[in-house]
Amino acid sequence: MKVIEDMSQQVVIHPMVKLQRHVQSLVESKIIKSNDSIWKIALLYGNEWQYWKKELLEFGFSMQDPVSELLAVEAWDEDS
Numbered sequence: 001m002k003v004i005e006d007m008s009q010q011v012v013i014h015p016m017v018k019l020q021r022h023v024q025s026l027v028e029s030k031i032i033k034s035n036d037s038i039w040k041i042a043l044l045y046g047n048e049w050q051y052w053k054k055e056l057l058e059f060g061f062s063m064q065d066p067v068s069e070l071l072a073v074e075a076w077d078e079d080s
Contacts, residue, residue, distance in 0.1 A: 014076045015055065016055060016059065016073070016076040017076060019052060019055070019070075020070060020071060020073065023041060023067060023070055023071060024071055026041075026044065027067065027071070031044070032044075032067060033067070034066065034067050034068040034071065035066050035067070035068060036066065036067050037063060037064050037065065037066060037067070038056060038061060038062075038063050038064070038065050038066070038067055038069075038070060039063035039064070040067070041067070042063075056070070059073075059076070
């Protein structure tokens, strides 16, 4: 008999991947442009922005970096 793997196991997605996906959808929807500065995201995140700004700074981004740099990250390794 074949054992069926439990489907309740969930893959944990890094919070920065969630941000990256949301920002990608904003670019695709033409709400922001990929060459806009990251700080423009702040206008869309309101009260949550302080958290995201801290995270972005910890990963070495500046608020003047273009959104395209955020979208170009392939892996969010916190040990780097």
